[in-house]
Amino acid sequence: MRSESYTIGKLAEFAGCSVQTIRYYEQIELMPSPQRNAGNQRVYSPEQAQRLQFICHARALGFHLDGIRKLLQLADHPNQPCATADHIAQQQLGEVEQQIQRLTALKAELQRMIEQCRGHTVSDCRVIEVLADHSKCAASDHFTSD
Amino acid sequence: MRSESYTIGKLAEFAGCSVQTIRYYEQIELMPSPQRNAGNQRVYSPEQAQRLQFICHARALGFHLDGIRKLLQLADHPNQPCATADHIAQQQLGEVEQQIQRLTALKAELQRMIEQCRGHTVSDCRVIEVLADHSKCAASDHFTSD
């Protein structure tokens, strides 16, 4: 086994995911089936390691596996225009921004709930009160979004 | 059928969830099995409607069903101290804050990626380049978090 090849464990460490996840990616054909050694264990090439790193990085950025599949196809054809990649990234950015907005609204409401908790018994606890009664929620707009 | 009772459809509308979701909550015993009318259709009381509203509101705030189950138990015992409810809400707030931090970092990276895309062919597209090479990612800290 040459130094520039990886066992599945080393590859997982390199790319920052779990061994099981790698096998899962192989199963759904996001990663190619690698070579095997004499004992039937997977042996990965540096190119395959790169590919997995790409996938894991994109996942960490929140891309869906579908989007990643498209990006990988693009990466395999470097002479095509990159409008599609840009589009996928833009879409991802949009989703992330929406999610941040939504979470920021939730954070405000949670904070208000917690701050107002008069804190003795459940019966005068704002946390439960607010959850029980939608109208006591100051910023109820976010329920309609998404 | 009295005016203050709900069919499952009306209840779904009232609480802001789907009919199937209500049946699912019944199945996992988050909602009680309601009475049935002569035609075996579910008939909900106002109390049950309140309970579902509580659940849906909490879900909209991102609480897990497990946490909601606990909150519901608390709500059923109004004379207990509310520390547990407060704790669950605090925990939820912490998770939301972390998520916002993570997403904000991702947003910055996505924006940088997109802005730098020189935009002609895939071979000089920063989107793909950055995804392929972790070291080209300026703020790579967030991969270790969580």
Place this chain on the structure above:
DNA sequence: TTAGGACCTAAAGGGGCTTGAGCTTCAAGA
């Protein structure tokens, strides 16, 4: 009466893994 909307059950699907059972292989130390 009839159309069509709302309801029923049971089971499968989905996304993206994770866990578990029950095995084999590898690498390092005694």
Place this chain on the structure above:
DNA sequence: TCTTGAAGCTCAAGCCCCTTTAGGTCCTAA
């Protein structure tokens, strides 16, 4: 050389939180 324990293997099921599908029954209004 033997042993031991980590790492690997396959296949299947589980997880979260629903959603979808199939194939029916019931209700309501025209």
